[in-house]
Amino acid sequence: xxxxxxISMVGSVIFTVLSVIYILPIFVVLFNSFKKKxxxxxxxxxxxxxxxxxGLDNYLAAIKQYGLLDAVxxxxxxxxxxxxxxxxxxxxxxWYITRVQGAVSKGIYLLCVFSMVVPFQMVMFTLALVSDxxxxxxxxxxxxVYLGFGAGLAVFMFCGFVKSIPLEIEEAALIDGCSPxxxxxxxVLPIMQPTYISVGILETMWIWNDFLLxxxxxxxxxxxTVSIVIQYMKGSFGRVDMGAIxxxxxxxxxxxxxxxxxxxxxxxxxxxxxxxxx
Amino acid sequence: xxxxxxxxxxxxxxxxLLAFTIGFIIPFGMGLWLSFCEFTTVTxxxxxxxxxxxxxxxxxxxxHSFWYTALFAVVSLVFINxxxxxxxxxxxxxMRGTNIFRTVFFMPNLIGGIVLGYIWQLIFNGILxxxxxxxxxxxxxxxxxxxxxxAWQQVGYMMIIYIAGLQSIPGDLHEAASIDGANGxxxxxxxxxPMMMPSITICTFLSITNGFxxxxxxxxxxxxxxxxxxxxxxxxxYQTFFGRTGWEGVGQAKAVLFFILVVGIGLIQxxxxxxxxxxx
Numbered sequence: 001x002x003x004x005x006x007i008s009m010v011g012s013v014i015f016t017v018l019s020v021i022y023i024l025p026i027f028v029v030l031f032n033s034f035k036k037k038x039x040x041x042x043x044x045x046x047x048x049x050x051x052x053x054x055g056l057d058n059y060l061a062a063i064k065q066y067g068l069l070d071a072v073x074x075x076x077x078x079x080x081x082x083x084x085x086x087x088x089x090x091x092x093x094x095w096y097i098t099r100v101q102g103a104v105s106k107g108i109y110l111l112c113v114f115s116m117v118v119p120f121q122m123v124m125f126t127l128a129l130v131s132d133x134x135x136x137x138x139x140x141x142x143x144x145v146y147l148g149f150g151a152g153l154a155v156f157m158f159c160g161f162v163k164s165i166p167l168e169i170e171e172a173a174l175i176d177g178c179s180p181x182x183x184x185x186x187x188v189l190p191i192m193q194p195t196y197i198s199v200g201i202l203e204t205m206w207i208w209n210d211f212l213l214x215x216x217x218x219x220x221x222x223x224x225t226v227s228i229v230i231q232y233m234k235g236s237f238g239r240v241d242m243g244a245i246x247x248x249x250x251x252x253x254x255x256x257x258x259x260x261x262x263x264x265x266x267x268x269x270x271x272x273x274x275x276x277x278x
Numbered sequence: 279x280x281x282x283x284x285x286x287x288x289x290x291x292x293x294x295l296l297a298f299t300i301g302f303i304i305p306f307g308m309g310l311w312l313s314f315c316e317f318t319t320v321t322x323x324x325x326x327x328x329x330x331x332x333x334x335x336x337x338x339x340x341x342h343s344f345w346y347t348a349l350f351a352v353v354s355l356v357f358i359n360x361x362x363x364x365x366x367x368x369x370x371x372x373m374r375g376t377n378i379f380r381t382v383f384f385m386p387n388l389i390g391g392i393v394l395g396y397i398w399q400l401i402f403n404g405i406l407x408x409x410x411x412x413x414x415x416x417x418x419x420x421x422x423x424x425x426x427x428x429a430w431q432q433v434g435y436m437m438i439i440y441i442a443g444l445q446s447i448p449g450d451l452h453e454a455a456s457i458d459g460a461n462g463x464x465x466x467x468x469x470x471x472p473m474m475m476p477s478i479t480i481c482t483f484l485s486i487t488n489g490f491x492x493x494x495x496x497x498x499x500x501x502x503x504x505x506x507x508x509x510x511x512x513x514x515x516y517q518t519f520f521g522r523t524g525w526e527g528v529g530q531a532k533a534v535l536f537f538i539l540v541v542g543i544g545l546i547q548x549x550x551x552x553x554x555x556x557x558x
Contacts, residue, residue: 004372012374019382025397025430032400044404089294096290100280108295115302117544119491121515122537123305125530126312129320130304148301151294180283180290209390211494212516227392231498234396245396252393260388264381268438271387 026253033058033250037243058243059251065241066229068248072255075225078139078214079207082146086154086203087196089147094158095188099170109159115152120212123149128216137219145217146207154199161195162188198270201263205271208256226252313530318523330531339506340532343514346421350510351489354425358485359478361429362436369437370444380441384434395498398427414503421508427495432488436481443477444470472554479551487544490536511536 031047032040039052046052062068097105131137131145165188173183189196211227220228230248234240260267283290308320313330317323334340365383369376386394402413402423413419447470455465471478493512496502502509502517509517515536518529 008371008373011368011371015368015373015375015379019379022382022430023385025401028401028404029397040400041403041407044400089297092290093294096283096287100284100287108291108298111298111303115298115306117541118302118306119512119533119537119540121491121493121512122533123302123309124516125519125526125533126305126308126320127301130300130308134300136300144297145301147294148297148299151298152302155294174282180286184290205388209388209393209494211390211392211497227390227494230392230396234498246400249393249396253389256388256390257385260385261381264384267388268380268384271435271438 029246029249029253033243033246035243035246037241040242040246054243058247061241062233062244062247062251066233066244066248067224068226068229068244068251071224071226071229072251074139074223075208075227078142078146078225079204081139082143082150082207083200083203085143085147086150087200090151090154090199091158091189091192091196092184093151094155095162095184097155098159098162109155112152112155115149116156120149124212124216127213131217137217139218139223142214142217145213146203149213150203150206154203157199157202158192158195161192165191197266201267201270204259205256205267309530309533312527313534314527316527318526326527330527331535333528334531334535337518337528337532339509340511340514340518342507343509343511346417346508347490347492347510350421350424350492351486353421354428354489355482355485357425358429358432358436359481362433362481363440365433365437366440366444370441380434380437382434383437386431387435389431391492391494392498394427394431395495398423398430399499413500417504417507420500420503423499424492424495424508427499428488428492431495432485436485439477439481440474443474447473475551475555479548479555482551483544483547486547487540490540490543511539 028044032044034054034056035048035052035058036054037058043052048054093108097108127145127149131141134141136142136145169191170183170187173187174180178186209227210225211231214225215228215231218224218228224232226248230245230252233245233248312320312323314325314327315323316326316329369379389397399413402419406412406419411419413423451469451473452465455469460468491512492510493516496508496510496513497516500508502513506514506517511532515529515532518525518532
């Protein structure tokens with residue numbers, strides 16, 4: 001017994017060390033975001049010293065010169081807006097096509113499943129073209145694009161759940177004189193809460209981190225997301241401002257970490273649920 | 279019941295269906311059609327048959343990107359799944375703090391590809407610089423870098439799926455094996471692994487398709503340097519579309535080939551691992 005306990009202690013120590021090493025890359029970036037930009041490439045693995053410490057200068061540069069704060073705002077707007085629209089529209093759609101049998105329902109379902117396996121490169125050129133024609137190149141318009149391109153996974157996951165809801169509950173509501181809309185919002189929606197959380201988390205992580213879709217669809221002269229700003233900082237010709245990049249990386253990671261730590265139980269469950277989509 | 283709901287088609291289905299048509303059906307259909315056309319903007323599209331596909335196969339950079347991607351997908355698949363499986367085994371033992379360790383290992387999964395690429399670029403270049411080397415000087419530095427990067431990103435995710443699989447194995451199976459005199463390794467290979475096949479199916483499917491579809495990380499870590507040698511398929515397609523005028527049709531043809539390849543590999547992989555699953 002004592003031997004077993006000692007082994008588990010050793011295991012805990014080893015894994016504590018491993019865990020620290022595992023998240024070290026994030027801390028390296030954090031240290032560097034407080035260093036003078038000239039020193040970042042020269043000595044990336046040292047803590048800021050009195051000579052190299054610049055306080056919040058890099059953050060201010062990223063905000064002033066590259067509009068990082070606006071980008072964070074637009075990314076939040078696009079993510080929250082798209083996720084809410086996706087959750088509402090696709091859950092209603094999934095309920096309808098599961099409850100009303102027929103060729104149309106079946107066709108929509110199969111197309112949604114099909115769209116999950118299509119890589120983005122297949123549609124990126126034409127999608128950019130179509131959304132430009134339809135003037136969807138604004139943060140408001142891109143919500144529609146996200147609804148369209150994200151519908152597959154969401155409809156699929158909602159359908160899976162609706163199938164497990166016993167029909168009698170809804171029938172009772174309908175017989176009592178509820179309209180289908182009232183039935184959906186008063187009866188079905190509350191039952192589906194766990195699926196809303198799972199789908200919401202999956203779509204949030206996808207849209208917050210997405211780069212190529214907004215890069216191609218948005219009018220990037222006016223609106224940028226955080227990923228786009230970072231890519232611009234690095235890709236623009238001339239000198240690369242390493243300090244501003246470090247600050248931007250931290251600004252992109254912090255919301256994710258906070259979000260993760262505050263609802264990690266749901267996130268791990270939701271992500272594992274999404275894995276079954278294969 | 280169906281009748282009363284059916285009248286509400288415009289409210290329930292139409293918004294999603296319209297957006298889905300704009301966001302997926304039209305672009306997909308147009309993409310298929312345009313892969314047989316020569317064009318710069320869609321209005322001047324001219325049907326040219328299989329010419330784009332032939333040009334795609336003659337593009338040596340594209341062929342190189344295919345082999346590079348395939349090798350990457352296989353190497354990262356093995357590396358990620360081995361690590362994730364070992365971690366899952368270790369973190370389901372009786373040990374203090376397993377929940378915290380799981381939380382830590384999962385975290386990088388939530389960071390976006392572009393951000394990941396630049397984080398690791400800083401680190402790899404910091405390690406290589408004292409030796410007078412850099413990531414963008416050798417395609418194999420980029421290769422190893424990408425494998426480490428995606429492992430860092432995805433090991434925690436696969437670990438969660440493996441842990442769920444491990445926890446669903448009934449305990450009496452191991453007990454029975456112990457009574458029959460099986461040792462630890464025998465139990466691992468004769469009980470744990472066969473019972474874990476559903477999780478292994480999911481994880482290998484995800485890691486091989488992710489490997490083929492990798493884009494953001496490739497763009498930010500190496501951007502194809504040196505001279506397109508570390509360019510993977512998705513990035514190659516992107517560069518064909520937006521980097522070379524007159525090649526839009528070829529880019530679309532490559533995209534169609536890429537789509538068929540990803541679906542095909544996914545299906546083959548599912549068939550192989552599914553056939554090894556056992557009924558409980």
